[in-house]
Amino acid sequence: MDWEFAFLDSIRDNFSNPVFDEISKFFGDAVIPIIIVAMILLIIFKKTRRTGIALLISTVSVVIIGNLILKPAIARVRPYDVNTAVQLIVSAEHDFSFPSAHTYFAFTTATVIFMRYKKIGICCYILAILMALSRMYLYVHYPTDVIAGAIFGIGFGIAGYFIEKALYNFISNRKYKAKHEKNE
Template identity: 50%
Template sequence: MELQILDMIQQMRTVWLDHIMVAITTLGNGGIIWIIAGLLLLISKKHRKTGILLLAAFILEIILCNGVLKPLAARVRPCDINSTVQLLVSRPTDYSFPSGHTGASFAAASVLWSRKEKGRLAAMILAVLIAFSRMYLYVHYPTDILGGMIVGSLSAVIVCMGFKLFEQKYGKNNEITV
């Protein structure tokens, strides 16, 4: 059934949408857009805590996704099952479940959302677009995307709750310095 969903998405393909989806997915390569966002937040004293939380959630998501779940699930990618679909990006060499692009995106966007940062809606929209692009490009199944959303969001919750407990134990006035 998941391949049927991906095949339905393939019916949407157009030349201009191909270019857009490749560009969107490229923003998620290596989590570069989220790393940049985290580093930019570190610059401002007002947003430094958010930057630290974003980067911490990003790191936790990488550990959970790439270090634990991908090797454990060892799921073959849809482009390996149906090789008739022309890939618009380089074929990923790691396993499919969960989607690392999606996980990283939802980890970062969820931190921004929980901290009520101004760009949170734009970040969440970008996270959703990156997630969709992975299916559009035929490199992830829908359940890979769902798994990435869960792992990323859970990473943000763990980091934000951990920070809140830290603040409760040591006081809110303790400044985090970088």
């Protein structure tokens, strides 16, 4: 864990400035609501509905595993609770540190979108990386929290994509069989 504090302190010492403060606060405050709105919009429109459903499946899954199971089971305290000399520029979080929920939300979203729309997905991955960096810049997560969040996000994004695809194929096959049985 010593290397993690050295890394966090290095970010803080070398990059701390008012512009990065505001950018990092934006990622902490706005990105999850933006992801939720985007998911709803994707589900509403028929052309993007499958992507929205895949995102919903992966997001619900990663929240259940990450927030409801892993965070309480591991119960890792946040870096600012250990290094109390750090002056936070955001409100203290009220849950545990591992894994980073903001990071897995961002990477789950980026992965699902990338699976369907490569160019937009690359842009989403860039935003997900910025999200991950902002969590360390704000001193609310250790590097391993963010790495785990990214891995979980990518994994659950891929799983959500394939689960939606399997459900779609299953439903399509049932409709096809029902239609042909009706015509016989």
